[in-house]
């Protein structure tokens with residue numbers, strides 16, 4: 224017998240005769256937040272800040288200047304631009320724009336200062352951004368290697384209140400990255416320190432129409 | 433299960449050494465108390481915690497009851513998504529599979545994201561024997577690896593080290609493994625994290641093979657999930673060309689929706705956060721994004737033995753949050769190393785003897801390394817009744833050993849140790865009486881799959897009495 228058959232046979236023998244397990248009851252809450260878009264937005268803002276993301280609010284008219292200002296303040300020499308990023312977002316950014324081509328290596332990305340992306344959705348109750356590689360998001364590595372990530376969330380369309388609401392909207396077939404604040408570690412005396420391998424600065428732009 | 437630390441003394445001896453080490457005790461006490469209070473706060477934010485806990489428990493129980501079906505489904509989904517599935521009955525088989533896969537790439541270096549399963553099977557040592565260097569990339573694992581040390585906590589393997597010790601390890605050892613520590617490194621945690629960032633970055637950027645575990649595997653979609661904080665996981669999961677994930681068969685959940693439960697309970701139980709900084713989910717391979725070759729190694733290594741025990745099998749629900757370690761009065765005093773395996777604390781005391789059997793003195797003594805206070809059950813997000821399993825395993829040890837047997841002696845020494853430490857006992861008994869009042873007793877006649885909202889059958893008599901009675 225090969226290992227597969229051996230393991231499956233052992234599993235079957237192990238539970239043979241065991242009573243049936245009770246069914247899963249999903250009587251937990253779908254959301255912990257009142258169904259009020261303004262409250263959900265404020266909660267997202269608060270929770271992002273709580274985990275040390277820097278949060279900015281703007282609208283379509285202001286986004287170009289806001290993003291340009293964030294890049295300039297960072298002293299960004301270059302910015303990574305994923306496919307499908309609305310051109311207005313970077314219209315006023317003076318630094319060099321770098322495309323993430325199939326041939327760019329991790330070392331190439333390491334030389335870039337900042338990256339600007341959209342997201343698939345944001346979860347208010349946990350202060351989480353979820354990226355799924357869709358338009359304006361690029362490959363997973365582009366939001367990982369540069370040290371500064373600017374992520375734009377469309378208000379209210381991309382905001383959900385809770386984790387269960389997020390799960391219902393996400394496609395498991397896509398590679399998903401859930402981001403809650405900048406990279407951090409609690410490995411030294413269980414004390415949270417921001418900034419290890421992922422971007423150490425996370426700017427979140429809440430973009431209203 | 434391999435990975436017994438060679439020459440590991442039985443629990444009481446190792447615990448005695450730990451208690452004498454005042455630095456270790458200070459480090460542990462500080463760290464576990466900090467996280468304890470934070471966890472309580474993070475959990476209190478959710479009004480439906482008990483419902484989430486019960487749902488998590490039932491999802492796991494139902495999966496385990498039909499594990500064969502879910503594993504086959506998982507295999508089908510992962511394969512359809514472009515991955516290759518391997519099955520490993522034990523540690524040796526898993527190590528051979530991974531070694532062969534790495535050799536087939538022609539590489540001699542791999543980067544690793546923290547994984548209990550690969551520690552359990554001793555993968556790094558097995559790869560080293562084949563001439564393959566495995567670099568640990570989690571900060572705490574790096575501290576352990578550079579310090580030529582052993583992990584002592586599930587989540588924070590270097591919890592026994594304080595910042596001054598970490599600084600010394602980095603200063604003395606980094607150069608031997610790659611980029612040296614920066615000149616004038618201080619013991620400020622931010623500086624230590626920066627040193628790790630610089631040291632590991634060159635390894636991430638050139639890595640061709642990544643090795644991981646997974647917190648969950650979704651049978652219906654073939655999705656694997658890794659929770660982490662630092663971004664080293666994302667590096668290992670997305671930059672290499674080949675990804676090999678070694679995962680225990682009990683990590684399976686049936687549906688995508690099931691994750692919504694654990695995505696809420698795991699971060700709050702482990703790092704006491706609403707959400708950990710990074711969670712990666714991947715399904716096979718994705719065109720042009722991340723590794724183009726993906727191997728999943730499904731590991732048994734004693735899990736089916738635990739599954740066959742109708743009381744002990746609940747240990748397989750464990751999602752490795754480490755909350756039970758952080759509240760355990762015995763762990764706090766004895767330290768993680770005393771448990772003699774990669775799974776320390778209350779979960780280690782019930783999991784290790786089941787995975788490895790109770791034939792060695794250390795494993796036979798583990799079920800006795802507890803005051804049965806029940807604090808571990810209270811915090812467990814999947815409601816594992818650890819005291820119940822401990823009592824059950826004690827009976828098994830007693831059956832096997834008999835009076836005067838060396839195993840029984842080891843066990844009794846562990847019990848004596850726990851009893852002779854008034855601190856460990858008193859804290860334990862306090863916790864028990866505190867939590868006791870909150871819950872009704874379990875109704876008589878409840879079967880093997882009980883409801884978490886009922887109290888575990890804590891021994892009504894205090895541990896001291898229990899011990900006296902069972903000693904003779």
Ligand code: SF4
Pocket residue numbers: 701749750751752753754755756757779808811812813814815816
């Ligand atoms: S036994 Fe429960 S509390 Fe302990 S690590 Fe496992 S899931 Fe967490």
